[in-house]
Amino acid sequence: MTEREAASASAAAQDSRNLLLRVAAALVLAPVAIAAAFAGGWWWVALVTIATVGLYVEWLTVTCPGRSVLVTVTGAVALALAAPFLALARVEAALAVLILGLAGVFLRASQPRIWAVAGFLYVSAAQLASVVVRLDPVQGLAALMLVLLVVWGTDIGGYFAGRSIGGPKLWPQVSPKKTWAGSIGGFIASLLVATVFSVLGYGKALPLLILAAALSIAAQLGDLFESAVKRRFRVKDSSHIIPGHGGLMDRLDGFVAAIMLAAIFGTLRGGVDGVGRALMVW
Numbered sequence: 473m474t475e476r477e478a479a480s481a482s483a484a485a486q487d488s489r490n491l492l493l494r495v496a497a498a499l500v501l502a503p504v505a506i507a508a509a510f511a512g513g514w515w516w517v518a519l520v521t522i523a524t525v526g527l528y529v530e531w532l533t534v535t536c537p538g539r540s541v542l543v544t545v546t547g548a549v550a551l552a553l554a555a556p557f558l559a560l561a562r563v564e565a566a567l568a569v570l571i572l573g574l575a576g577v578f579l580r581a582s583q584p585r586i587w588a589v590a591g592f593l594y595v596s597a598a599q600l601a602s603v604v605v606r607l608d609p610v611q612g613l614a615a616l617m618l619v620l621l622v623v624w625g626t627d628i629g630g631y632f633a634g635r636s637i638g639g640p641k642l643w644p645q646v647s648p649k650k651t652w653a654g655s656i657g658g659f660i661a662s663l664l665v666a667t668v669f670s671v672l673g674y675g676k677a678l679p680l681l682i683l684a685a686a687l688s689i690a691a692q693l694g695d696l697f698e699s700a701v702k703r704r705f706r707v708k709d710s711s712h713i714i715p716g717h718g719g720l721m722d723r724l725d726g727f728v729a730a731i732m733l734a735a736i737f738g739t740l741r742g743g744v745d746g747v748g749r750a751l752m753v754w
Contacts, residue, residue, distance in 0.1 A: 494631075501723075502624070509606065509616050516606055517559040524599040525551050526720045527728075530710040531591035534702060534721070536581075539588065546576040547592045551599060558603040563744050566603075570596040598728040601735035608748030614674050615748035618665070619687060619734050623727045625665045626658035626688045633657020647699040655692055662688035679754040686737075687730040694729025698722070 508519040525548045532539045532547075550573020557566035574592055581588035605619060606612040634654025642650040666684035670677040698721055702710065711719030734751060742750025 505620065506617075509620065510613060512606055512613065514559045517555050517603055520558075520599055520602040521551055521555040523720060523724065524595040524602075526713070527598065527724060528591060528595040530719045530721045531594065532588060534705050534707050534710055535587035535591060540580060540582060542580045543577055543588050546580050547573060547588075547595070549573070550576065550592075551596065554596070554599065558599070561607055561745070563600070563604060563607075566600065570600070594728070597732055598724075601728075601731045604735045604744055604747050605731060605738065605751070606748070607744070608746060610749065611752045612748035614669075615734065615738070615751040618669055618674075618680070618684070618751070619730050620727070621665045622662045622684050622687045623691045623730050625661035626691045627726060628658075629661025630654040630658030630692070633660075643696060646696055646703055650696075650699075658692060659685065659688050662691075675752045676754050680752075683734075683737075683751065687733060690733040691726030691730040694725045694727075697729065698725035 505519065508515045528547050528551065529544060532544055536543070550570055554566040554569040554573070557563070557569065573596065574589065577592045578585055578589055602616075606616045608615065630650075631654065634649070634651045634657065637651070637653035637657070639651050639653045641648065642652050642655050662684045663681055666680040667677065669675060670680050674680075698710075702708065702721075709718030710721035713719050735747060738747030738750040
């Protein structure tokens with residue numbers, strides 16, 4: 473076996489191991505997310521808050537390696553204090569707590585403050601959006617599951633289309649492994665998710681297809697954004713907490729972007745209490 477053949481075989485074996493790790497992690501994490509989403513209320517808020525605190529810690533680890541412990545604690549405490557208000561559907565009170573937390577992060581962070589402040593804005597928006605989409609007691613679960621499944625479908629479709637088809641890179645300067653084939657494959661997978669929702673009677677086909685398309689694009693842009701941040705700071709993975717995936721930032725980047733878009737659109741159309749209905753009923 474030549475040196476090139478040996479390297480190729482080693483890379484293929486590594487890819488197989490990574491795929492097995494990704495599948496194993498998904499088999500554990502997906503049921504937890506679905507169960508918490510189904511339960512809603514305090515269960516979903518607790519999961520979201522734990523995830524966003526982890527995201528905040530990872531963001532600071534990547535962008536502010538010499539960060540003060542006070543900056544981390546201030547942001548994490550604000551996210552935790554906002555959680556009970558979100559569980560009680562007191563979104564305005566939670567927003568007030570997060571604004572105070574933002575001020576605290578700004579005051580505690582050393583110069584330049586931009587990355588610490590941006591990180592707290594990023595994770596607090598993710599926390600608010602994730603809960604607001606689920607609030608509607610009738611349509612909230614369907615809306616949240618649509619976002620989750622579109623993001624997962626985009627990720628899975630992109631992975632397998634990119635691996636099997638290959639071809640031109642999407643943005644090699646930022647994410648060398650992502651291809652146009654993978655991007656299109658993920659987009660098509662999101663449309664299949666919307667089609668299934670429509671067939672099962674959860675909404676009209678055309679609006680759901682348009683919504684899924686927008687969410688898929690947002691998820692892919694969120695993935696690229698996170699890759700750009702890591703490349704800016706010369707970091708490969710935000711952490712190694714999830715086998716085969718890296719860190720929470722690596723796993724949740726697409727979901728954060730998609731849930732933010734869903735929350736903004738739903739709020740504009742149906743108000744804070746009617747986001748789920750605004751997304752699913754046309």
